[in-house]
Amino acid sequence: MTRRKPTVADLRARKGKGQLTMLRIFTLEEAAAAEAAGIDVVSIPPALATDPEYRQVAPTLFSMTGVDHREAGTREDYLRFAGRMLMAGADALYCSAGLGTVRYLAEEHIPVVGHVGLVPSRATWTGGFKAVGKTADAAMVLFEEVRAYEEAGAFAVEIEVVPVEVASAISARVGILLWSMGSGPGCDVQYLFAEDILGTNRGHMPRHSKVYRNFAAEFDRLQSERIAAFREFISDVASGAYPEDRHIVRMAPEEAASFLARIETAR
Structure with missing residues (x-):
């Protein structure tokens, strides 16, 4: 019913x-x-x-x-x-x-x-x-x-x-x-x-x-995990581990070469 x-x-x-x-x-x-x-x-x-x-x-x-x-x-x-x-x-x-x-x-x-x-x-x-x-x-x-x-x-x-x-x-x-x-x-x-x-x-x-x-204990655990994740992000940025190639967008090689050549002469 x-x-x-x-x-x-x-x-x-x-x-x-x-x-x-x-x-x-x-x-x-x-x-x-x-x-x-x-x-x-x-x-x-x-x-x-x-x-x-x-x-x-x-x-x-x-x-x-x-x-x-x-x-x-x-x-x-x-x-x-x-x-x-x-x-x-x-x-x-x-x-x-x-x-x-x-x-x-x-x-x-x-x-x-x-x-x-x-x-x-x-x-x-x-x-x-x-x-x-x-x-x-x-x-x-x-x-x-x-x-x-x-x-x-x-x-x-x-x-x-x-x-x-x-x-x-x-x-x-x-x-x-x-x-x-x-x-x-x-x-x-x-x-x-x-x-x-x-x-x-x-x-x-x-x-x-x-x-x-006991949600409070779970919230405390999640907060600890949140802090740990943020710290890992800071460490990755400092070491260069982030961003990896899979996190970025690249131009076609010929377009990148043309852009770099043109920007060198731009005033």
């Missing part, structure tokens, strides 16, 4: 029927790989969403994009940005702004995805970059926040670094889709960064990440 890109309605109809897979990707190569592998949902930067080649390599990936609300401008600016992204081929808009903005966008029929738990742009309010919802009181705050997103019209919410018991219980009690990043298997989507999966992240590796390949 030929795979097709899911709609928001398709994703909502799957609520409670198992987990889908989601990646944060940054390049056309990663998009093509996600497409070929059968990933369901991706988060992409605006530059990739508007790349004319993106939908050629990723025709069936449900693609969310967004911009940090701190640089988005007014709600009207946010709406214009969302419109550009959807017209370019994106399927949903990540919104880290307040519920008023979420409601404003949803009322214009923009598919909006919110964010609860460890939200990087709001981490100062929850104590920094650490798990959120580890007490019963904090967990109830999360539950109410998810319900508020649902009431505001968001169709999904990313739930990041929340105890598995909390995320699972909330997911079972709401109609909104929960996309789990480090919040366990009881949600609707499992979400990881491609750079963590591929081992290209050289910084902090989150607890919830899993490395499946």
